[in-house]
Amino acid sequence: MLKKISKIFIPAIAVLSLSGCASLSASEEFTAAWDAADAARKDAAAVGYEWRDTGKILGKAKAAADEGDMENAMKLVAKAQEQSADAMVQQKRESELWKTRVPQ
């Protein structure tokens, strides 16, 4: 009897703990990505170039993750990350270009 039960339970526990590990790493993956995107946002802010919606998007990403919608959460994090990357490129571009517009 014990043998039969263990034949079911041990694999079941294994599957459960494996899937438990899988969801843990998905949220770990999200947290890592979110933290990186927020750091990028702060970098843009440090040079005065943070865009208006980046923080909001990160907030929405957290909310999506809290609801378990990891796919959307990761999409939003990627969107926020891209905004900060574009802002940094913009800052570099403008640091040279602005002088060319000053009326002489």
Add this chain to the structure above:
Amino acid sequence: MIRKTAVIAFLAPIIMFGSVLSGVATADEAMIEKGKEVAFDRKKGNCLACHMIDDGSLPGNQGPPLISMKARFPDKAKLRAQIYNPLERNPNSFMPPFGLHNILSDGDIDAIVEYIYTL
């Protein structure tokens, strides 16, 4: 035993012709309609803010009026590029870089191009 392909080949043109007659929009028309929607949407293209376009009300005049577009952009790809990133032609352009800065999605830009190209 009539081959399936033969039947389809026979019926397809009739169905397509029929759909045009029945008023179902073709893929092109649908895209053009979507393009106008996105172009006129204040939160998306908002093109009327700076351009006179078609029957749009209260157009701005910071940019040139959008007319004779095929003549002005014989290469459609160049029109798309101008909307995607106007800074390439002119780094001091007033026009927002709709694609470069992800203001509009690729799909939205494609639709806008189809619409603008009819003007």
Add this chain to the structure above:
Amino acid sequence: MKKVIVTLVALMTATVWIGTQASPETDRAAFEKFFTQKFPNTPTADFVNGVYSIHAPSRAQWEEIEEFPPYELSIDAGKTEWNKAFANGKTYADCFENEGAVRGSYPYWDSDRKEVITLELAVNECRTANGEEPLKYSKGKMADISAYMSYQSRGQEINVVIPDDADAMAAYDRGKEFFYSKRGQLNFSCFDCHGGGAGSMVRADTLSPAYGHTSHFPVYRSKWGGMGTLHRRFGGCNKQVRAKPFKSQSPIYRELEYFLTYMNNGLVYNGPGARK
């Protein structure tokens, strides 16, 4: 022959070098010229009236509004605040002379503190020095007090003096760079709309010229349904181009105000104002 060439090159380099050593005064002269050439029918002094100086239809409307100005209530409220004593018995008159007619002295560079001091900043420093809570900078009581002091100061000449101080010049330069730099997801600089774009229409609104911009603040803005300070408008503009706004009276906005006000040197304060 070599000597001639070397001398010529040296002279040319020197000329180019001198040309690129723009001073604030050459900046200002070029700024004024840009706008007076763009709007040749507007008398220079009239630029303090913003969009109404370049757009006749809205001017007619504005002149009607000015018969019963929407900012009058704010001036009255500001006067009441001005006359109210602090808990410690002192008043604003103990911080500011001339019954508040001091707008002509702001903004200025404080060489000891190494920062730009604006009128609104000074109002809050007066409050906190006398044990009062500081006010929020964008609207409400601060806008009322600023409106009263601006009204008292009407007619004063705009004359920002940049002291012979590298830090002051750096502050001016930061304000200047901010003004000409594109920012935000929509990639606009202040100059895009209020320089090159001045006089053009965005939908149904005419863009005002930057020349004269700081003369008439705080403003009653119909869109706000109330008064707002200059920095409130800075923040609003930044948001409109999808850039994250800075806080009112943050260092960069004070430096932007410093640069912009210098550009208006020679014009006259005519605040508070009424705008769309």
